[in-house]
Amino acid sequence: MKIYAHRGACGFFPENTMLAFHKALEANSDGIELDVQLTRDGHVVIIHDETVERTTDGTGRVIDYTLAELQKLNAAAHWGDGSAFHAIPSFEEYCSWVASTPLITNIEIKSSVIYYPELEKKTLALIKAHHLEGRVLISSFNHLSLIESKRLAPALPCGVLVPNPGLVNAGYGIKHFGFEYYHPAYSSLDEEKVAECHRHGIGVNVWTVNTMEALENCYRWGCDGIFTNYPEVARPYVDSL
Ligand code: G3P
Ligand code: CA
Numbered sequence: 001m002k003i004y005a006h007r008g009a010c011g012f013f014p015e016n017t018m019l020a021f022h023k024a025l026e027a028n029s030d031g032i033e034l035d036v037q038l039t040r041d042g043h044v045v046i047i048h049d050e051t052v053e054r055t056t057d058g059t060g061r062v063i064d065y066t067l068a069e070l071q072k073l074n075a076a077a078h079w080g081d082g083s084a085f086h087a088i089p090s091f092e093e094y095c096s097w098v099a100s101t102p103l104i105t106n107i108e109i110k111s112s113v114i115y116y117p118e119l120e121k122k123t124l125a126l127i128k129a130h131h132l133e134g135r136v137l138i139s140s141f142n143h144l145s146l147i148e149s150k151r152l153a154p155a156l157p158c159g160v161l162v163p164n165p166g167l168v169n170a171g172y173g174i175k176h177f178g179f180e181y182y183h184p185a186y187s188s189l190d191e192e193k194v195a196e197c198h199r200h201g202i203g204v205n206v207w208t209v210n211t212m213e214a215l216e217n218c219y220r221w222g223c224d225g226i227f228t229n230y231p232e233v234a235r236p237y238v239d240s241l
Contacts, residue, residue: 001218002030002225003234004106006208007048011229014076015055016046017086021094024103027231031104031137033207036091036123038116043067044091044123047075050113054078056088063114091123095130105132106159106205106227109140109149120148124156137205139183146179159183159205166193171200181205181224186214194221212237 008020009027016034024032035048040063052058052070057077062070067090076086091107098105107127111119120138127136138149139159146158159181160167160174166188167173174182174197181203184193189206197204205225206218215234218226219241228234 001223001238002104002205003231003238004031004033004104004205004225004227005029005231006033006227006229007035008032009229009231011210012232014079014086016048016089017075018089018093018097019076019086021089021097024231025101028235029103029231031106031225032098033106033108033227034094035108035110036119037062037110037114038119038122039063039065039067039070041066042118042122044119044126045070046089046091046094048110050110052088057082061114063116091126095126095132098135099130099132102135104135104137106137106139108161109138109142109145111140111142111145115142115144120145121152124149124153127153127156137181139181143177150178157181159203161207162188164188169196171197171202174202175200183207186218189218189221189223191221194223198222209234216241 005024007015009023013020013023034046056073058073071087074085075088076084137157139161141161157180161183164185166184170182182197183205186206194204203224207227209226209228
């Protein structure tokens with residue numbers, strides 16, 4: 001069962017920053033999960049929300065900032081005592097770094113609130129430019145983004161992200177639509193749902209697994225991967241099972 005550091009190792013470090021990604025590597029994660037959006041001048045950036053208030057010292061929408069403007073904001077403004085500065089990473093910066101590591105990256109295309117023109121195309125172009133094709137997984141709650149990703153890069157695996165209560169006959173449906181993974185919320189999952197996916201050749205990666213009970217159940221049910229805020233805790237525990 002692969003361990004993906006959710007938004008980097010965001011339990012102890014500011015989410016979706018290079019610091020959180022470096023810490024995920026140090027914790028021996030198998031992979032990193034991150035969220036991408038687009039700036040006003042067309043750069044792919046790593047940030048979870050469509051607006052910057054929750055995680056930075058700025059206000060307003062990501063789409064209204066240029067990359068240069070956005071990178072003046074502190075992505076660690078609400079973390080710790082707020083004194084450390086960490087920029088919002090561009091996806092280009094992340095790709096340059098991760099290419100020199102063994103990590104897998106789950107790129108979540110954040111396109112459910114704002115449908116950014118060409119976010120899929122620009123994201124896939126960076127993956128290709130950095131030769132990361134064999135080590136990425138595309139996911140989205142907006143399944144139109146998965147259809148577009150498949151159209152542009154059929155060989156890249158896609159994970160169908162689903163909020164509670166999940167899908168009925170998920171494995172059958174996901175196979176039918178030509179995707180490779182089911183990404184359900186842990187609270188919507190059970191052993192039979194994992195087995196149904198596997199019967200159809202569909203892998204199961206579960207979010208967001210932050211308790212020992214959830215971790216143990218996912219392992220027991222044979223899940224293929226989990227997203228956790230605490231890879232530092234999950235890694236030694238899973239290795240000991
Ligand atoms: O990919 C799993 C998880 O990241 C989805 O939820 O809100 O943390 O992006 P969220
Ligand atoms: Ca995410």
